[in-house]
Amino acid sequence: MYDHTKHTKREENTLHFLRKKMGKRKSRAKPPPKKRMDKLDTVFSCPFCNHGTSVECRIDMKNLIGEAVCRICQESFSMTVNALSEPIDVYSEWIDECERVNTLDEDAAKDED
Numbered sequence: 001m002y003d004h005t006k007h008t009k010r011e012e013n014t015l016h017f018l019r020k021k022m023g024k025r026k027s028r029a030k031p032p033p034k035k036r037m038d039k040l041d042t043v044f045s046c047p048f049c050n051h052g053t054s055v056e057c058r059i060d061m062k063n064l065i066g067e068a069v070c071r072i073c074q075e076s077f078s079m080t081v082n083a084l085s086e087p088i089d090v091y092s093e094w095i096d097e098c099e100r101v102n103t104l105d106e107d108a109a110k111d112e113d
Ligand SMILES: [Zn+2]
Pocket: 046, 047, 048, 049, 050, 051, 054, 070, 071, 072, 073, 074, 075
C-alpha cells in the first residue's frame, strides 16, 4: 500500500528547505535600511536645465570646498565652506548666485534702454 504519511513528510521537508533557501535570498536582495539616510538632500534640481534630480552636491571637508555639479548640462558651482556646511547650503548658495546674475543682467538691460 502507498505510504501517504511518509511521502507528505518528505515533501514537507523539501518545502521547508526551499522556503529557507528563498528566504535567505530574499533577505539578501533587500536594501539595507541605512540607505534612507544616504538619500538625504544631496541631489537637487538644476537651475539651468531644470532637470529635477540632476545636480549633485559634494563637500570636500579636507579642502573645505563645496561643489554642485549638474550631470545633465555640466553646469557647476563651487564655493568655500566650513565644517558645518551641508550639501543644501552649497546648492542654495548656487541658486543665490544665479539669481544675482539674473538681476545684474536685468539691470544691464535696463541701462541699455
Ligand atoms: Zn543642468
